Structures are given as C-alpha cells and as structure tokens.
Amino acid sequence: MPWRRPRKRVERGGLVRSSPEERIEEAAEDDEASDAVELAALEGASLDEVALGEPTGTAESSLALPLAQALKGVDLPSETTATPKARRARAPRPEIAARPTSRYPIGSLAIDDVDLRVRIGSLELRNPVMPASGCFGWGLDYAELFDPALLGAIVTKGTTPKKRPGNPQYRIAETPSGILNSIGLENPGAEGVARSYAKQWRDIGAPVIVNVAGYSIEDYVFVVRTLADVPGVAAFELNISCPNVDGGMLFGTDPLLAAQVTEAVKAETDLPVIVKLTPNAPDVVAVAMAIESAGADALTCINTMLGMRIDVRRRRPILGTRSGGLSGPAVRPIAVHLTYQVAQRVSIPIIGAGGVTSTEDALEFLMAGASAVQIGTATFADPLAPVRCLEGLAAHVRDARLASIREVIGVALPPKPSSEPDTEYRAE
Amino acid sequence: MVLETGRVVQASDIGELGTLLAIRAPDIASRARPGQFAHVRPGTGWDPLLRRPYSFCRIDRDGGEIELIVKALGSGGEWIATRRPGDALDLLGPLGTSFVVQRDTRNLLLVAGGTGIAPMRVLAEQEGDRRSVTLLMGGRTIRHLWPSDRLPAAVEYVTTTEDGSFGTRGRVTDVLAELMPWADQIIACGPWPMLAALSRLREDLRRGPATRVGRNALLDAQIAVEQHMGCAMGVCRACVIVTERGNERVCREGPVFGLGDVRFERGEPATVGLDR
Numbered sequence: 213m214p215w216r217r218p219r220k221r222v223e224r225g226g227l228v229r230s231s232p233e234e235r236i237e238e239a240a241e242d243d244e245a246s247d248a249v250e251l252a253a254l255e256g257a258s259l260d261e262v263a264l265g266e267p268t269g270t271a272e273s274s275l276a277l278p279l280a281q282a283l284k285g286v287d288l289p290s291e292t293t294a295t296p297k298a299r300r301a302r303a304p305r306p307e308i309a310a311r312p313t314s315r316y317p318i319g320s321l322a323i324d325d326v327d328l329r330v331r332i333g334s335l336e337l338r339n340p341v342m343p344a345s346g347c348f349g350w351g352l353d354y355a356e357l358f359d360p361a362l363l364g365a366i367v368t369k370g371t372t373p374k375k376r377p378g379n380p381q382y383r384i385a386e387t388p389s390g391i392l393n394s395i396g397l398e399n400p401g402a403e404g405v406a407r408s409y410a411k412q413w414r415d416i417g418a419p420v421i422v423n424v425a426g427y428s429i430e431d432y433v434f435v436v437r438t439l440a441d442v443p444g445v446a447a448f449e450l451n452i453s454c455p456n457v458d459g460g461m462l463f464g465t466d467p468l469l470a471a472q473v474t475e476a477v478k479a480e481t482d483l484p485v486i487v488k489l490t491p492n493a494p495d496v497v498a499v500a501m502a503i504e505s506a507g508a509d510a511l512t513c514i515n516t517m518l519g520m521r522i523d524v525r526r527r528r529p530i531l532g533t534r535s536g537g538l539s540g541p542a543v544r545p546i547a548v549h550l551t552y553q554v555a556q557r558v559s560i561p562i563i564g565a566g567g568v569t570s571t572e573d574a575l576e577f578l579m580a581g582a583s584a585v586q587i588g589t590a591t592f593a594d595p596l597a598p599v600r601c602l603e604g605l606a607a608h609v610r611d612a613r614l615a616s617i618r619e620v621i622g623v624a625l626p627p628k629p630s631s632e633p634d635t636e637y638r639a640e
Numbered sequence: 641m642v643l644e645t646g647r648v649v650q651a652s653d654i655g656e657l658g659t660l661l662a663i664r665a666p667d668i669a670s671r672a673r674p675g676q677f678a679h680v681r682p683g684t685g686w687d688p689l690l691r692r693p694y695s696f697c698r699i700d701r702d703g704g705e706i707e708l709i710v711k712a713l714g715s716g717g718e719w720i721a722t723r724r725p726g727d728a729l730d731l732l733g734p735l736g737t738s739f740v741v742q743r744d745t746r747n748l749l750l751v752a753g754g755t756g757i758a759p760m761r762v763l764a765e766q767e768g769d770r771r772s773v774t775l776l777m778g779g780r781t782i783r784h785l786w787p788s789d790r791l792p793a794a795v796e797y798v799t800t801t802e803d804g805s806f807g808t809r810g811r812v813t814d815v816l817a818e819l820m821p822w823a824d825q826i827i828a829c830g831p832w833p834m835l836a837a838l839s840r841l842r843e844d845l846r847r848g849p850a851t852r853v854g855r856n857a858l859l860d861a862q863i864a865v866e867q868h869m870g871c872a873m874g875v876c877r878a879c880v881i882v883t884e885r886g887n888e889r890v891c892r893e894g895p896v897f898g899l900g901d902v903r904f905e906r907g908e909p910a911t912v913g914l915d916r
C-alpha cells in the first residue's frame with residue numbers, strides 16, 4: 213500500500229468555501245474548459261486549436277496581425293493598446309483578457325527625428341536593423357512584444373520548395389557566448405509559406421526578405437518564382453550554406469556554384485537578390501566577388517560556422533546531426549573581419565550578421581563596411597535586442613551630430629582613393 | 641505574454657529537486673495558467689546565452705507572485721538557482737499551453753516525477769478545494785520528493801521512491817493501476833521515461849476491453865513535456881516533438897499535449913524525420 217496522507221473530507225465535486233458569485237464564475241470557466249475538451253475530441257483538433265478557434269498552423273497570424281495593424285504608425289502608449297480578438301479567445305479567463313498586453317512602448321521610441329535610411333540594392337530601408345533568418349520565424353511571433361514594422365526589414369526562416377520536417381533532436385546546444393543549432397530547415401515549403409503568410413505580410417509594415425534554401429539551382433528558382441508576386445515580399449536572401457545534391461559541395465563554398473545560383477535567380481526576378489555568405493568557404497572573398505559579378509544586389513555576411521559539442525556523460529555529440537552551426541557573440545569578431553575583407557573587394561551593399569547584441573556591435577559592422585545588420589541569436593536572450601539596437605543607433609547619430617547613419621558605413625576601412633565609401637543617400 | 645523584471649522574495653532549498661524561488665512578478669502572475677512556463681534569462685550578459693524554461697510551480701494571482709523550481713544544471717541553471725531575496729530576474733512569460741480540467745471531473749489524479757511536480761502543484765492548489773484531488777509523486781529517494789507541507793491539506797498525497805525510503809518502493813506506474821479506477825481525469829508531468837511508461841499503459845488499455853474502470857481517464861490524460869529550447873517564442877523550431885499532427889513546438893503547441901497525441905520511441909520522444 214502506498215504511503216498516504218489522510219484525506220480531509222471534501223464534498224465530491226462541490227465547490228467548497230466559495231461565494232455564489234465565485235461559484236458562477238468558476239462554473240463559467242469550467243464550462244469553457246470542458247467545452248474546449250469536448251470540441252477537441254469531436255473535431256480531432258488540439259486543445260489549443262479549439263481555444264484559438266482555428267488550426268494552430270495559422271494561429272500566429274490571427275494573433276499577431278491585429279496588433280501590427282492596430283499599432284502601425286500610431287504613437288499610443290502601450291497601455292491603450294487594443295486587446296486583439298484572438299488573444300481574448302485564447303485566454304479562458306475574461307479578467308486576464310481584459311488586461312492590455314505590455315508591448316514595447318513604441319510611442320517612446322525616439323528614432324524618427326534622425327535619418328537612419330539605408331539602401332540595399334533598389335530596396336530602401338527605413339533603418340538598418342533586421343532580424344537574422346531562422347530567428348524571427350515568418351515575422352509575426354514577436355508582435356506581442358514589439359511591432360515588427362519598427363524594423364528596417366523582416367527576414368524569414370529558410371524556405372525550400374517542399375515542406376521539410378527538419379533534423380532529429382537535439383537541435384540546439386549552448387556554447388561559450390553562443391549556440392550551436394541544427395534545425396534542418398524545417399519549413400512548410402514555398403507554397404505553404406505563401407498560403408500561410410501572404411495576407412499578413414501585405415500589412416506587416418516592413419519589407420519582407422524571404423530567405424531561400426535549396427539543394428539544386430532549380431530549388432532556388434522554384435522558391436523565388438513561387439513567392440516573388442506575394443504582396444509584401446521585397447527581396448530574396450539566398451542561403452547558399454546548403455549542400456548541392458549533384459556533388460554534395462556547399463553552394464557557398466565554391467565561387468562557380470555560388471555564381472551559378474545567383475545568376476539563375478537574378479534571371480527569375482526583378483526583386484533585389486541578396487546572397488548570404490558562409491564562413492565555411494575556404495576563400496570567402498573569392499566567393500563574394502563571384503557573386504557580385506553574377507549580378508547579386510547585396511551580400512549578407514555571415515551565416516553560421518560549423519561546430520560541435522560532445523556530451524561527455526553520454527560520450528556522444530549533443531546535436532542530433534552531430535555538428536551544427538555556431539552563432540552568437542562568439543562568432544562576432546570573425547563576422548566583422550570577413551565583412552571588412554569583403555567590403556574592400558566588392559561595391560554592392562553588405563548586411564552584417566554574426567553575434568550582434570547591441571548598438572555598439574551594430575556600429576562595428578557598419579564601420580567595417582556593412583550597410584545594415586541582422587540580429588539573430590541575441591534575440592533568444594533579449595527579445596528586444598533589435599529594438600534597443602535601433603534606438604541606440606538613433607542616439608548615436610544624434611550624439612555624434614551625423615547627418616545620417618550612412619556616415620558611419622565603412623569609416624574603419626583602410627583609405628582607398630579610388631573607391632571612397634559611399635555615404636551619399638540617393639532616393640532614386 | 642510579457643517581459644517582466646521579477647524580484648526574488650524567497651529562495652528555499654527543496655532537497656534534490658533544487659531551489660524553490662518565489663518571485664514577485666505581478667504581470668506574469670496575473671496571466672499565468674497551470675502548465676505554462678516562464679523563460680528566465682541567466683544573468684544580464686551573453687554567457688551563458690540561452691534562457692531556461694521553468695514551469696510555474698505556484699501562481700498567486702492576488703499576491704502577484706509566482707514560484708519556480710530551479711535545478712542548478714549548467715552554468716545558466718546555477719546562476720538562476722543562486723538568486724537570493726531582493727535579486728532581479730528577467731522573465732519572459734507566461735508561454736505555451738495550459739492544462740484543461742474538465743468541469744465534470746470529481747476525482748482528479750495528478751502524476752508527477754521529479755521537477756514535473758511544478759505544474760502539478762499549481763493544479764493541486766487550484767483544484768484542491770473544488771474536487772477530490774490525489775497527487776501521485778515518484779522520485780529516486782525521499783530527498784527527490786516534494787515536501788508535503790507545501791501542499792494544500794485537502795489533497796491526498798501518494799508517493800513512491802525507487803529505494804523505498806518513503807512510500808511504496810517502485811515507480812509511479814506501479815501504483816497507478818490502483819488509483820486509476822478512482823480517477824475521472826489524469827494529468828501528468830515528469831521526465832520522458834515516466835511519460836513513455838504512461839503511454840505504454842495507455843496503449844495496453846486502449847487495446848483491452850472497453851469496460852475497464854478508469855480507462856477513459858488514461859485515454860484522455862494530458863501531459864506536459866520538456867524539450868531543449870532556444871527562443872520559446874515559436875520562431876527557431878529547436879523544441880519540436882512528433883505528435884499525431886506532425887512536428888509540433890513544445891513552446892507553442894505545448895508544453896501540454898494529449899498523452900495519446902505524443903509519439904514515443906524506446907522511452908524517449910520519437911525522432912523527428914531525418915534530414916532530407
């Protein structure tokens with residue numbers, strides 16, 4: 213017989229010690245709860261789906277969109293933010309739903325008095341701060357904390373032609389000042405993405421850069437063709453850190469392969485094509501130059517670096533795929549170095565990425581020749597890192613009495629008489 | 641879900657389970673539901689970098705406080721576990737889905753293993769005087785059990801230990817059969833092997849005669865699961881498990897799932913489809 217503490221007599225099913233009002237309230241709550249369970253059983257839906265009133269696949273959209281819309285361009289303090297309908301449906305207790313969400317008080321975000329605009333090919337960005345691919349989903353998940361329209365652009369998770377289930381667990385491991393990840397490009401496929409996000413992207417308030425991944429040139433072209441006409445999509449970023457099925461070499465490690473993908477995608481779309489460099493290439497600068505010659509509009513520098521951690525207790529690698537991609541502050545000096553090297557050899561804009569956590573880090577990349585920065589891993593620790601970085605850049609422009617943020621781009625590069633860093637802002 | 645700077649009001653040692661932190665965080669406390677979790681930043685810098693997810697172990701709406709069980713695992717867990725009254729904690733939450741206690745449940749059976757006690761304790765406190773609640777908890781030794789003086793008196797507490805130092809020698813699944821006929825509803829949280837054992841019991845029962853008393857309670861059992869997390873905001877897909885509906889994120893579609901929905905393989909969560 214298991215050990216038992218003597219039970220205090222409780223009226224079966226009765227609501228002990230509660231006033232009539234409480235009883236009614238509790239009954240109402242329980243009603244909702246049991247209704248949800250019954251509905252879930254009937255419909256074969258998850259509880260969450262029932263709570264949200266729709267399949268969870270599209271749940272984020274309904275959750276985030278009214279927020280983005282409600283707040284776009286409105287300088288309201290967060291306390292007056294309207295509670296979105298979907299949230300109300302999700303929270304079974306009315307007293308919770310009645311509370312406004314505590315979003316970042318965008319009314320207090322002082323960035324509009326300074327010129328933070330930058331140009332990425334034909335794309336004019338309101339400011340140079342954007343999320344890094346894979347760290348912002350499809351743009352809507354952080355809307356409860358801040359309006360994605362604040363960002364210079366939104367960068368999506370890698371999108372492939374077909375749906376992909378991704379890699380086995382574990383998919384993430386912590387490292388000194390960084391993380392290793394091996395997600396395996398889990399995504400709903402280009403058509404799935406178009407179906408799920410087209411409506412929200414139209415109204416999201418920031419240009420959407422779709423990160424494209426594939427295992428053949430046709431894969432990249434297919435994704436670009438499928439998404440080029442989706443409203444809100446403003447550019448493509450090619451993730452070329454993927455193995456090419458013919459030969460197995462990473463597209464991004466070979467200048468010729470990288471140029472071929474770039475050329476094929478350029479022929480498919482008039483939207484700007486950004487190509488994302490992998491630091492795992494033996495000669496990153498050579499790859500960058502080949503991509504520029506192939507017609508790319510910009511470069512992102514850099515994707516993750518290969519790394520591994522071993523679980524010494526189990527005597528095997530932690531990640532399901534053994535090795536994974538290293539990101540976070542640990543890679544920042546490498547990313548700044550590569551940005552600095554590439555910036556001296558190409559004239560197309562560079563988007564710096566790798567370990568940006570703060571304004572200071574962003575300035576390092578800008579001064580090394582980047583025109584914009586992406587923030588990925590830092591968001592996992594501080595979801596507001598992109599917004600803080602943005603505010604800090606505005607403060608820097610103000611305090612240093614710059615005409616615009618563009619004045620800092622490339623200032624740390626060695627003097628090169630023939631090609632002075634271009635700090636002019638052209639609105640064409 | 642909000643970002644809130646909580647203030648530690650009490651830190652108590654609860655044996656092998658770790659440290660119990662009581663934290664003043666009114667915004668989160670007012671929104672939190674049993675089964676949901678807070679994603680806690682280990683420090684203010686970038687090393688260690690990742691937040692740690694902790695299921696609420698107490699939700700005091702009126703007092704504006706929450707409690708979390710923190711194990712000093714890794715440098716991040718250690719940092720959080722060594723916070724003392726007055727210290728600030730950067731909290732993101734409440735996150736994820738929550739348990740649903742059915743209205744007509746008269747006898748609620750809660751099953752806990754290890755730190756899986758956290759959400760079971762919230763339910764015990766919330767449901768203890770509404771219906772008849774039994775908490776079944778298993779641990780390696782008596783030091784791995786939840787202290788009974790931190791449970792409402794109305795809740796019946798049944799325990800098992802692997803070394804027999806307290807309660808029945810064995811595991812929760814050894815005692816479950818005895819309690820199942822009594823239960824109208826079962827809710828469980830614990831390590832993966834425990835959940836896998838529950839899943840096996842469920843499978844046997846599903847195949848068996850439909851007349852078994854207590855059958856439905858296990859067939860419809862809800863569980864909360866753990867997985868390594870990155871963002872906990874649904875963007876990175878580090879936390880997926882395989883369910884009847886395909887890959888689902890523990891931080892969004894979970895951590896609460898139907899026991900029958902989660903796929904297991906050899907006592908562990910089923911492997912997500914291999915790359916390509």
Ligand SMILES: Cc1cc2nc3c(=O)[nH]c(=O)nc-3n(C[C@H](O)[C@H](O)[C@H](O)COP(=O)(O)O)c2cc1C
Pocket residue numbers: 344345346347369370371393395397423450451488514515516538539540541543565566567568586587588589590870876
């Ligand atoms: C969880 C995770 C998922 C990622 N997924 C992608 C991806 O799908 N496509 C891609 O081009 N880069 C991906 N990246 C790389 C990032 O976009 C970025 O280049 C890299 O992490 C360095 O920046 P960070 O240190 O700010 O994270 C991913 C990174 C992380 C951490």
Ligand code: FES
Pocket residue numbers: 868869870871872873874875876877878879880889890891892
């Ligand atoms: S932890 Fe990132 S999606 Fe769940």
